Amino acid sequence: MTELLWGTPQPPSRGPKPAVTLAGIAEAAIRIADTEGLDAVSMQRVADDLPVTKMALYRHVPGKTELVAVMSDLAMGTPPERPEQPWREALRTWSMDLYEGFNRHPWLLLTTVGRRPVGPNELTWMEHGVRALTDSGLSGSEQFDAILVLSGHVRTLALQTASLPGGRAGLTEEAFLGTFATILTTQAERFPSLAAALRSSNQNNEGLEFGLERILDGLAVLIESRK
Amino acid sequence: MTELLWGTPQPPSRGPKPAVTLAGIAEAAIRIADTEGLDAVSMQRVADDLPVTKMALYRHVPGKTELVAVMSDLAMGTPPERPEQPWREALRTWSMDLYEGFNRHPWLLLTTVGRRPVGPNELTWMEHGVRALTDSGLSGSEQFDAILVLSGHVRTLALQTASLPGGRAGLTEEAFLGTFATILTTQAERFPSLAAALRSSNQNNEGLEFGLERILDGLAVLIESRK
DNA sequence: GTTAACTGTGTCCGGTGGACACAATAATGT
DNA sequence: ACATTATTGTGTCCACCGGACACAGTTAAC
Numbered sequence: 001m002t003e004l005l006w007g008t009p010q011p012p013s014r015g016p017k018p019a020v021t022l023a024g025i026a027e028a029a030i031r032i033a034d035t036e037g038l039d040a041v042s043m044q045r046v047a048d049d050l051p052v053t054k055m056a057l058y059r060h061v062p063g064k065t066e067l068v069a070v071m072s073d074l075a076m077g078t079p080p081e082r083p084e085q086p087w088r089e090a091l092r093t094w095s096m097d098l099y100e101g102f103n104r105h106p107w108l109l110l111t112t113v114g115r116r117p118v119g120p121n122e123l124t125w126m127e128h129g130v131r132a133l134t135d136s137g138l139s140g141s142e143q144f145d146a147i148l149v150l151s152g153h154v155r156t157l158a159l160q161t162a163s164l165p166g167g168r169a170g171l172t173e174e175a176f177l178g179t180f181a182t183i184l185t186t187q188a189e190r191f192p193s194l195a196a197a198l199r200s201s202n203q204n205n206e207g208l209e210f211g212l213e214r215i216l217d218g219l220a221v222l223i224e225s226r227k
Numbered sequence: 228m229t230e231l232l233w234g235t236p237q238p239p240s241r242g243p244k245p246a247v248t249l250a251g252i253a254e255a256a257i258r259i260a261d262t263e264g265l266d267a268v269s270m271q272r273v274a275d276d277l278p279v280t281k282m283a284l285y286r287h288v289p290g291k292t293e294l295v296a297v298m299s300d301l302a303m304g305t306p307p308e309r310p311e312q313p314w315r316e317a318l319r320t321w322s323m324d325l326y327e328g329f330n331r332h333p334w335l336l337l338t339t340v341g342r343r344p345v346g347p348n349e350l351t352w353m354e355h356g357v358r359a360l361t362d363s364g365l366s367g368s369e370q371f372d373a374i375l376v377l378s379g380h381v382r383t384l385a386l387q388t389a390s391l392p393g394g395r396a397g398l399t400e401e402a403f404l405g406t407f408a409t410i411l412t413t414q415a416e417r418f419p420s421l422a423a424a425l426r427s428s429n430q431n432n433e434g435l436e437f438g439l440e441r442i443l444d445g446l447a448v449l450i451e452s453r454k
Numbered sequence: 455g456t457t458a459a460c461t462g463t464g465t466c467c468g469g470t471g472g473a474c475a476c477a478a479t480a481a482t483g484t
Numbered sequence: 485a486c487a488t489t490a491t492t493g494t495g496t497c498c499a500c501c502g503g504a505c506a507c508a509g510t511t512a513a514c
Contacts, residue, residue, distance in 0.1 A: 002406055015491025016479040042470060055472085056493050064471065113337065114386060115403045123410070123418055131420040140428035142437065149438035152383025153376055159341055160375070176342045179229055183350070191350055193358040201367035210369065211376035217448045218441030242460025243510040269501065282503085283462045291502065 004066055005073055005119040020050050022060045026071040030105070033071070038107035041068075072111040073119025076101060079128045087223075088216050090132035095150050095212055098125065102158035109159050125151075137226040149215055157208040177203075231293055232300055232346040247277050249287045253298040257332070260298070265334035268295075299338040300346025303328060306355045314450075315443050317359035322377050322439055325352065329385035336386050352378075364453040376442055384435040404430075 028049045047054040129147035188195040255276045274281040288294045356374035415422040
């Protein structure tokens with residue numbers, strides 16, 4: 001698995017020319033996941049988009065698990081290069097870039113989960129995040145934990161808004177909020193605080209910025225205290 | 228779906244006594260997911276643990292999607308009752324309780340994802356979270372967003388530590404950190420900030436508390452500014 | 455006692471990931 | 485030039501999955 005993610009592909013010395021490459025397979029899978037949802041990505045479906053049969057794919061990738069890992073790291077891409085900035089601004093744009101990435105490939109939210117082999121692109125994202133904090137005075141662990149909080153928040157909000165096309169049961173935004181509001185009004189006595197909060201809510205949908213600024217505020221408090 | 232999650236089960240007036248109940252089915256499914264992982268939960272496997280055949284389950288639940296929704300809300304349970312406390316302490320224990328819940332049923336991290344019908348237990352968790360902020364001076368939307376950030380962080384950290392037994396490819400902690408460290412040392416020039424952070428890291432594994440306190444600090448800044 | 459409502463069963467279907475044997479291909483060693 | 489050998493692609497087969505559907509068995513209401 002590590003080999004697949006990190007190894008540099010070597011064309012075989014002997015035997016017939018491969019009709020497809022690992023990257024080509026992953027790209028086809030990404031295209032399918034983007035347009036038809038993650039559930040549509042089957043070995044058969046991927047092979048249909050390539051000039052090979054299903055079983056030929058297993059010559060390039062050991063199994064579907066590994067294919068998903070490769071396509072995930074590939075789809076993650078690398079963070080856009082940004083001019084150097086103070087840590088707060090740098091982390092803010094970093095988070096926004098990450099958010100945009102998750103919105104481009106919503107199925108990444110489902111595949112990049114749990115303890116799994118980390119790919120080069122994902123590591124590059126981490127590198128850029130940590131880089132913003134190298135001169136902050138935080139320890140190495142704290143730098144890791146800080147960008148973990150930020151990426152976690154981005155994930156959470158991306159999950160909230162992304163439509164997860166085709167894949168998991170996708171309620172529309174209005175259907176979701178509709179039943180939510182219905183339940184809260186019909187059972188207001190069971191959930192008094194929630195009902196009250198809903199009444200004084202303006203449905204702003206600015207959860208991303210809100211949480212982001214709170215986390216950055218919290219980091220600022222810690223960084224200031226270290227000076 | 229909403230009916231399944233919120234409706235009160237009525238025994239049928241006519242016909243044979245049901246051999247199983249929806250709750251019984253969900254409990255069996257939970258037991259399987261806890262011990263063998265979420266992937267082991269198939270209609271066949273659930274039926275094997277009950278005195279009915281696979282197809283009989285479809286008399287009580289429309290499909291597997293709905294079964295997963297029901298078992299998820301059931302496994303989530305309700306937050307333990309805690310004595311009233313200032314918002315900061317209340318939210319801290321609330322987060323810890325939630326974390327413990329995710330650790331008890333790690334597969335919840337996989338099933339409670341995306342826009343989906345919300346069940347009564349999940350709503351009760353939200354209720355308790357928002358309740359801690361009713362007198363904070365924050366608006367309703369802000370209260371929602373605040374507990375969203377907290378629950379998101381808890382999810383992130385639970386994902387980081389939980390073993391996801393059986394289900395998704397579960398690398399052990401040491402195997403994960405091992406390859407991670409190996410890559411970072413062999414390719415230190417590609418990821419200089421990461422490598423430096425790793426060197427000055429004490430492998431504390433206290434990410435949960437770290438992020439939690441940062442978020443609470445950030446909320447405190449906002450709440451103070453409103454006074 | 456008949457009817458109607460309801461539960462449970464067996465069979466069948468398309469689709470999935472994957473094992474495995476085999477044929478086709480092309481560079482290498484002689 | 486030719487045999488060897490590594491490698492790719494193919495076809496067949498399997499267990500398992502979620503689920504449609506027709507049918508039989510059971511029980512309360514009329």
